[in-house]
Amino acid sequence: MTARTRNWLLLAPAGAWFLVMLIIPLTVVFIFSFGERAPAGGVVPAFTFEQYANLPARWAAFKNTMTLAPIGTLSALLIAYPLAYYLAVKSSPKWKTILLVLVIVPFWTSILIRSYAWIFLLGGRGIPALLDWVGIEGVRLINTPFAVLIGIIYGYLPLMVFPIFVSLDKLDKRLLEASSDLGAKPWRTFLQITLPLSIPGIATGCMLVFILLMGEYLIPALLGGGKVFFVGNALVDLFLQSRNWAYGSAVAVTLVVVMLIAVTVYMRLITRLGASREDVSIM
Amino acid sequence: MESRGYIEAFTPADGKAIAELRGVSKRFGDVLAASDLNLTITEGEFLSFLGPSGCGKTTALRMLAGFETPTEGDVLLDGEVVNALEAHHRPVNMVFQQYALFPHMTVAQNIGYGLRQRRPRLPKAQIAEKVDKTLDIVQLGGFEDRKIWEMSGGQQQRVALARAIINEPKLLLLDEPMAALDRKLRKEMQIELQDLQRQLGITFVLVTHDQEEALSMSDRICIMREGRIVQVGSPQELYDRPNSKYVADFVGTSNFFDGTVVEQPGPLTSVRLSNGMIMRGTPTEEMSNSEDVSVSVRPEQMTLQRQGEGLTVEVRNRIFLGEHTEYLVNHETLGDFLVLSPRQSEQTEGAFTVGDTAFVSWEDSAALILDRN
Numbered sequence: 057m058t059a060r061t062r063n064w065l066l067l068a069p070a071g072a073w074f075l076v077m078l079i080i081p082l083t084v085v086f087i088f089s090f091g092e093r094a095p096a097g098g099v100v101p102a103f104t105f106e107q108y109a110n111l112p113a114r115w116a117a118f119k120n121t122m123t124l125a126p127i128g129t130l131s132a133l134l135i136a137y138p139l140a141y142y143l144a145v146k147s148s149p150k151w152k153t154i155l156l157v158l159v160i161v162p163f164w165t166s167i168l169i170r171s172y173a174w175i176f177l178l179g180g181r182g183i184p185a186l187l188d189w190v191g192i193e194g195v196r197l198i199n200t201p202f203a204v205l206i207g208i209i210y211g212y213l214p215l216m217v218f219p220i221f222v223s224l225d226k227l228d229k230r231l232l233e234a235s236s237d238l239g240a241k242p243w244r245t246f247l248q249i250t251l252p253l254s255i256p257g258i259a260t261g262c263m264l265v266f267i268l269l270m271g272e273y274l275i276p277a278l279l280g281g282g283k284v285f286f287v288g289n290a291l292v293d294l295f296l297q298s299r300n301w302a303y304g305s306a307v308a309v310t311l312v313v314v315m316l317i318a319v320t321v322y323m324r325l326i327t328r329l330g331a332s333r334e335d336v337s338i339m
Numbered sequence: 340m341e342s343r344g345y346i347e348a349f350t351p352a353d354g355k356a357i358a359e360l361r362g363v364s365k366r367f368g369d370v371l372a373a374s375d376l377n378l379t380i381t382e383g384e385f386l387s388f389l390g391p392s393g394c395g396k397t398t399a400l401r402m403l404a405g406f407e408t409p410t411e412g413d414v415l416l417d418g419e420v421v422n423a424l425e426a427h428h429r430p431v432n433m434v435f436q437q438y439a440l441f442p443h444m445t446v447a448q449n450i451g452y453g454l455r456q457r458r459p460r461l462p463k464a465q466i467a468e469k470v471d472k473t474l475d476i477v478q479l480g481g482f483e484d485r486k487i488w489e490m491s492g493g494q495q496q497r498v499a500l501a502r503a504i505i506n507e508p509k510l511l512l513l514d515e516p517m518a519a520l521d522r523k524l525r526k527e528m529q530i531e532l533q534d535l536q537r538q539l540g541i542t543f544v545l546v547t548h549d550q551e552e553a554l555s556m557s558d559r560i561c562i563m564r565e566g567r568i569v570q571v572g573s574p575q576e577l578y579d580r581p582n583s584k585y586v587a588d589f590v591g592t593s594n595f596f597d598g599t600v601v602e603q604p605g606p607l608t609s610v611r612l613s614n615g616m617i618m619r620g621t622p623t624e625e626m627s628n629s630e631d632v633s634v635s636v637r638p639e640q641m642t643l644q645r646q647g648e649g650l651t652v653e654v655r656n657r658i659f660l661g662e663h664t665e666y667l668v669n670h671e672t673l674g675d676f677l678v679l680s681p682r683q684s685e686q687t688e689g690a691f692t693v694g695d696t697a698f699v700s701w702e703d704s705a706a707l708i709l710d711r712n
Binding site: 228230231233234235236237238239240241242244248249252253 | 405406431432435436440441442452453457506
């Protein structure tokens, strides 16, 4: 067996999977998006841009996705970074393990159940009732963008914490001592050494969370209550409710394109930021 | 000499104390990493902490740097107690064991790091100029824009050195700086470091477990063991007048014959060895009869002859070293020991071969009677 055949064999299972589960469906969706709606639902093959021309009708879904996904990513980053920093740099080895497990524990329960818990917490008898009791009246949380944001941050936090934790954990602590030794005050050490060297972790975390958020369906469905909906919700609606496959396909293709553009821009940004920051271990 | 490990070391008479450890101890949980360290470091000297790993030498260095606070005692810099002064406020810089260079910065950015932290800010041009100058000092001119990972181990070490000396520290601390270099490079760097120290006049404090390194570079060596300072002195002092078996064993090679003190008539002390034999030697401290001691004789102080007086031994092994030949010999009751025979003697006596019977002798005054612990 030559090295070449061996490589192909190694790649074959994943390749086959991607072909069947990704490339073919995407192609189908792409073709559908130029079709017309069949009277009983489904698609009549055609070549028309009518579906794409109709996209503005679903503008709200795109707008929500394109605002809440970045805001959610950024919020998760701001909350996750200090946590990851504490875990990696400050906590004792014993506590580190315990706290890391605590970060993962929520994953043991389905996101569905956890989101239901949030429905209660954010609903009339939850936090608003508590606020009412201390004198802040008339606060409505459930079915608002804020509720969706809370759900997003809650659900995606571990995905942000872990990559950042890993990059901070493997950061050579002697670099911090060296910085201090050379006269840098603690916060200057953070800005000049810790932060730049954790950029790979930040980039990975943001990428993971952002891409998954762009396709999010469950959290807006449960906590947005049909008022705050994402493209994902629109797709469910189009494919399953109104059975307008052609239009749904156009929306789906558009989402993929938007995502590709966003990710490309983001990658450019990161590589520029980290141009000199190839992940190097010194020894 | 006090019993608690305080050894008054010689300090160059005109030298000013730049740093001092006064009764310094450091405890990590249950572990006493450093115990009652007393040491004065003189301005401009090259001092080494020498000892096996875990002897507390790195802890001592880290307390000077400001990474550790002493549990007891005082650390002084320039006459002031700095126990609680954080590392970033101390006029002290360190060359780390594996250099700890910043991987996201170029060589020049690494070297200029210390200057960029100064407040009020230094003008950029001034920093650039100083970086250039320092690059020249460590012979890395032209490498300023290189990435750290593009540099070899030896070059990285120079960058680490430059990054520290550019700040003109009162003390330059070096934590096993040669450990990652190969033997040849290590030799070169040792010489360069000595040159650099003379050129800059900065006080160097080196931590090493390599006795050869300490002996060849230092003005003074502070030998440590289990968190304590055992002896401080110039390399020659330590070699010629070790105060214990431990030091004699650590600095150079020596043969030891254990026994107890039986008599102290005049300048020489008599020791009865385990086989009943009596050996005489120069005592290194006051000793009482029946004290457990070791008689130490350096291999080069022994003479190996075909005929004559002394211990009758059998030659076990012969290693030709050029100037000298090293023989491993065996005595019936004293066991194996080493004899270093100079080339000259080889020529008069003829080379011994394995299995030969020979006689080993030495001047009684060359033998040292040492504390066995």
